[in-house]
Amino acid sequence: MAASAAWPVNWVLKLVLAFVVALVALYTCRHVLFALNRLLGRQRHPYLDVDSADWPSVVVVVPAHNEEHVIGLALEALIDVDYPRDRYLVIPVDDRSTDATWAVIETWAARAPDIVRPRRREGGRPGKAAVLQEVTAELDATLMIVFDADYVPGRGLVKQLAAPFFDAEVGAVMGRVVPHNTERNLLTRLLDLERAGGYQVDQQARMNLELVPQYGGSVGGVRVSAVRAVGGWSEDAYAEDTDLTFRLLLHGFKTVYENRSECYEEVPEVWQERNRQIMRWAKGHNQVALRYAWRVLRSPMVGRLERIDALLLLGVFLLAPLLVVGFACAFALYLMGDPLLSNEALAVLGVVCFSSIGNYAAFFEIAAALHLDNSRRRLRLLPLNFVNFLASVLNVCRACYSLLVHDILLGRELRWEKTARYRGNGNGNGNGNGGHVNGAAGEVGR
Amino acid sequence: MSAIVAFWLLAALVCSAPFLPAIIEWIARTDAQPLVVVREQDTNIRHFALGFCDRVQDLLEREGIDADNPPADHQGEYRPGERFRVLGASSPPSWPAATQRSRVVDVMLVALRDLLLEGGFVYAQEVYARGQIVAGSNATYRALYGGTDVLLGDGCTVARWLHSQGHVHIGADCTVYGRVSSGLSMTLGAGTRFERLNAPLIRFASDGAVRGPAAALGSRRTPWPDAEATAALHALDERTLRAAGDLVLPTQCAVRNHLVARGNLLIGAGSRVDGNLKAREQLVSGAGSVLRGAVVCRGAVVLGEGCLVKGPVISESEVVVAAGCVVGTPAMPTTITAPRIHVAAGSQVSGTIWATEHGLVETATADTQTLANA
Numbered sequence A: 001m002a003a004s005a006a007w008p009v010n011w012v013l014k015l016v017l018a019f020v021v022a023l024v025a026l027y028t029c030r031h032v033l034f035a036l037n038r039l040l041g042r043q044r045h046p047y048l049d050v051d052s053a054d055w056p057s058v059v060v061v062v063p064a065h066n067e068e069h070v071i072g073l074a075l076e077a078l079i080d081v082d083y084p085r086d087r088y089l090v091i092p093v094d095d096r097s098t099d100a101t102w103a104v105i106e107t108w109a110a111r112a113p114d115i116v117r118p119r120r121r122e123g124g125r126p127g128k129a130a131v132l133q134e135v136t137a138e139l140d141a142t143l144m145i146v147f148d149a150d151y152v153p154g155r156g157l158v159k160q161l162a163a164p165f166f167d168a169e170v171g172a173v174m175g176r177v178v179p180h181n182t183e184r185n186l187l188t189r190l191l192d193l194e195r196a197g198g199y200q201v202d203q204q205a206r207m208n209l210e211l212v213p214q215y216g217g218s219v220g221g222v223r224v225s226a227v228r229a230v231g232g233w234s235e236d237a238y239a240e241d242t243d244l245t246f247r248l249l250l251h252g253f254k255t256v257y258e259n260r261s262e263c264y265e266e267v268p269e270v271w272q273e274r275n276r277q278i279m280r281w282a283k284g285h286n287q288v289a290l291r292y293a294w295r296v297l298r299s300p301m302v303g304r305l306e307r308i309d310a311l312l313l314l315g316v317f318l319l320a321p322l323l324v325v326g327f328a329c330a331f332a333l334y335l336m337g338d339p340l341l342s343n344e345a346l347a348v349l350g351v352v353c354f355s356s357i358g359n360y361a362a363f364f365e366i367a368a369a370l371h372l373d374n375s376r377r378r379l380r381l382l383p384l385n386f387v388n389f390l391a392s393v394l395n396v397c398r399a400c401y402s403l404l405v406h407d408i409l410l411g412r413e414l415r416w417e418k419t420a421r422y423r424g425n426g427n428g429n430g431n432g433n434g435g436h437v438n439g440a441a442g443e444v445g446r
Numbered sequence B: 001m002s003a004i005v006a007f008w009l010l011a012a013l014v015c016s017a018p019f020l021p022a023i024i025e026w027i028a029r030t031d032a033q034p035l036v037v038v039r040e041q042d043t044n045i046r047h048f049a050l051g052f053c054d055r056v057q058d059l060l061e062r063e064g065i066d067a068d069n070p071p072a073d074h075q076g077e078y079r080p081g082e083r084f085r086v087l088g089a090s091s092p093p094s095w096p097a098a099t100q101r102s103r104v105v106d107v108m109l110v111a112l113r114d115l116l117l118e119g120g121f122v123y124a125q126e127v128y129a130r131g132q133i134v135a136g137s138n139a140t141y142r143a144l145y146g147g148t149d150v151l152l153g154d155g156c157t158v159a160r161w162l163h164s165q166g167h168v169h170i171g172a173d174c175t176v177y178g179r180v181s182s183g184l185s186m187t188l189g190a191g192t193r194f195e196r197l198n199a200p201l202i203r204f205a206s207d208g209a210v211r212g213p214a215a216a217l218g219s220r221r222t223p224w225p226d227a228e229a230t231a232a233l234h235a236l237d238e239r240t241l242r243a244a245g246d247l248v249l250p251t252q253c254a255v256r257n258h259l260v261a262r263g264n265l266l267i268g269a270g271s272r273v274d275g276n277l278k279a280r281e282q283l284v285s286g287a288g289s290v291l292r293g294a295v296v297c298r299g300a301v302v303l304g305e306g307c308l309v310k311g312p313v314i315s316e317s318e319v320v321v322a323a324g325c326v327v328g329t330p331a332m333p334t335t336i337t338a339p340r341i342h343v344a345a346g347s348q349v350s351g352t353i354w355a356t357e358h359g360l361v362e363t364a365t366a367d368t369q370t371l372a373n374a
Helices: A002-040 A071-079 A101-111 A128-138 A157-166 A186-208 A224-229 A240-251 A271-298 A304-314 A316-335 A345-372 A377-409 B002-016 B019-028 B047-063 B097-102 B227-231 B366-373
Strands: A058-064 A088-095 A119-121 A143-146 A170-179 A220-223 A254-265 B073-079 B082-087 B108-111 B115-117 B127-129 B133-135 B140-146 B150-152 B157-164 B167-170 B175-182 B185-188 B193-204 B222-224 B240-243 B247-249 B253-255 B258-261 B265-267 B277-279 B283-285 B295-297 B301-303 B313-315 B318-321 B334-344 B348-362
Touching (some): A002 A316, A002 A345, A058 A128, A058 A157, A071 A088, A071 A101, A088 A128, A119 A128, A143 A157, A157 A170, A157 A254, A170 A186, A170 A224, A186 A254, A186 A271, A186 A345, A224 A240, A240 A254, A271 A304, A304 A316, A316 A377, B047 B073, B047 B082, B047 B127, B047 B157, B108 B115, B115 B127, B127 B133, B133 B140, B157 B167, B247 B258, B277 B283, B283 B295, B301 B313
Parallel strands (some): A058 A088, A058 A143, A088 A119, B082 B108, B108 B127, B127 B140, B133 B150, B140 B157, B150 B167, B167 B185, B175 B193, B185 B193, B222 B253, B265 B283, B295 B313, B301 B318, B313 B334
């Protein structure tokens, strides 16, 4: 009698578990494929070798909110960049700073008045998207390149980021972000591993396979006419960079990843800040997924493989809550004494996917990235990344709950959050979102 | 009981084994530094040549040699086990009997005037000349730096790089690996294989000026696309049009848009395109076309006879440049980059050519002609 009462529950749990296991297996295949492509496949860097050309006009925008400790270095590096002077402008935008950011910007503007054209915002909507939208509306340049205020670009970086735009189909370009505060503590070292997997393997493999590399908001650029064609920057998006990636894709533009266009950034040094960062990413990414998944599925502008990759990319931050649901189902089935878990193929597949290959795929990506970077000894830290993995699962679940309950059901307006800076004398607050490209372990549950 | 405890201890030890190297690395921090990002990296083709030049200046200073009044001959070690020889007025240099027999010169040569190098030798170290270098035929050179011109005989090989502040002439059937650059101009003989070239003016198997599409420049062209053609295209932005498949432009047309073709892009002979061009399969430009923007293709790019291209030419497979083409101008240099680049005799490029697998100067053979006229 009891068995017959449990029958429908039992089967629902099994179906949910099977779905989650299948999804994890799919992501596993995707990431093993990416890692193998980077290790063994043909690498695409078609625009890297362009060094002489009639370069397009470029504006570098540096949004800044309370960045007095870091923005001077960024501006110094940007003034020193190798690019034709008559086609190059730097626009640092002080977005309602309460510290000496504006004074620092003015100092550098006075040193290079022909290149640096500062702007100051004292009102309006806060945040990077609002800054970019405001600047884009008034630009007459062909390209806009965006750096966070703590990024220190090399001399050749702007040319490297501009070169792909000779391709008329390219709407956005993304470079590689490299953490420079890796030596601070275990967290920064683990985030360094995560970033390596995310950029060196994940992004470059998508570039190699002509899938959907992601524009990450900093160390990247956009074609101004393309941004205007898709309706500008979304000021109501938590992740305006991912949002733009998908709107460009749906309109027929491509995003290009340049693995050798590298720039240093700071990664969070405390878990509290890391948790906020991953929650912001998850929320933004899931918001984009809700907005565009259906359109990606139906758009004639998106190729078949691009469509599959785009959908999987949109789903990465939904995997964490699904993983938790899957574990809950498995545990419930175990408590119900279901024989399927102990002796049938589903159980085997589930255990293998959850406990081994699912984690292994993401970790394999990191290992491949470290191999490619020739950073062999830091590979030993990889087992400790499990801690980061678990923290990410938890925080992504919190973000999903917050998006669903607070934002969608209760209709709360987007709240702009700042990234902490660690360079200089104090912890200033950045305007950037730290390059919103998910590292391998950041894409939880793969 | 003790067996159970031992079992669980052993199990715990086995399970924690993968964490031991991690914990050791966490504590010892043997590899905690940030990944090196080279800030000065600007892909300067002269990087090695300029570095070598600095090294020679340091060497002359260290040895107390006045470059304007060089000694007759001076030898020594510039690094432990690596020898150099400063040649004063003794060009061409004479070699000891052992070197004559082996035909291998294993010293770095520094000539403070012009330098004449005998052919048929292997020059295993770098060669520097403050003046002109005349390098003999059928020889192998590691690297050459010329303060003025560098003239390389037929059938030579340069293993790493060649740079001249003046003109570079590379004879027929040479192989020049790595970077070859000139401050003024460069001529490559027929049959020469190359990788990366840079100069304000690069001529292929021709010393004369290249005519380009001059004859077609003044002719009348029909604006394209018309209303019918526009209806079949998707507007990516206000100036960029995309075709879902192949795109064929008629002859003698004038295009102001950027064009993207998801298939092949064929440009009719004598056309003029002001925008950038992109094709995913093949991009073929008919003879005498003027392309003012960039030319980008996933497949092969074929520039027909007598084309003028002002923007960069980027292909992920192959670029074929037929005779009489002009790519870039000395005032506005540009780049041709592809894994394989075939350039026919009688073409001219200003800027950089970068063949990541191999480049070849063709005589105007049937192969090139066939491709270019396809």
